[in-house]
Amino acid sequence: MTDTGKDILTLRRASAADAPAVLALFDEVIAWFVSIGNLQQWGSEPWSTMPRRITQVSDACALPGAWVAQDEQGEVRAFLALGESMPYVSAPTAPELYVRVLVASRDVRVRGIGRRLMAFADEQARAAGLDHLRVDCYAGSNGDLVRFYESCGYARIAPFNVDGWPGMLLGRTL
Incomplete structure (x- = not known):
């Protein structure tokens, strides 16, 4: 990973030891969601306080x-x-590579890191000899998240619903 904003970011494999830091990212994003009135995507409670989310x-x-x-x-x-x-x-x-989770800090110094990580997913697919990728995301609110993935080269495949949570499945061929 190269210079993004003012910070230089290094990409490395995660481990279970990273869970507290990743939970802090989710908590940061959820606090931002609450501030903009998006309570439906991931709720309003910090994930670091929820045993099910900690395990996930x-x-x-x-x-x-x-x-x-x-x-x-x-x-x-x-x-x-x-x-x-x-x-x-x-x-x-x-055969495909699936983007299971993507979460990034809202800090302006790392703006664009989500897009860079989606490009990294492309690189990982190519390295594995795969040319299909899929991702799913929250499809409610104003649709910004679906549009983000579309801007990364993904196309809508199908909407879905999990217990009242509206989602969209998207795919990409390299």
Whole structure:
């Protein structure tokens, strides 16, 4: 990873030891969501206080395709987990790499890190000999998140709903 804003970010494999820092990222983003009135995407409570979310994040950090981006001070500024598709979406029709989790700090000094990590996912797919990627995201509110993934080269495949949570499955061919 190269210069992003004022900070230089280093990308490295994540481990379960990164879970507290990744939970802090989720807490930061949730606080921002609350400030803009988006209570539907991930709720309004910090994930670091919820046992189910702590387990989910710890498990995600231990995945072989989990990565963190750190700034020069060693602070985790973004998290990416790649792997198999999520159980609530349709099965893949071809071998693929699935973007399971992407979360990034709202700090302006690391603006653009989400897009850089999506490009990194492309690189990981190519290195694995894959040319299909998929991702899912929250499709409610104003649709900004769906549009973000579209701006990264993904196209809408199908909407889905998990217990009242509206999602969108998107895909990309390299």
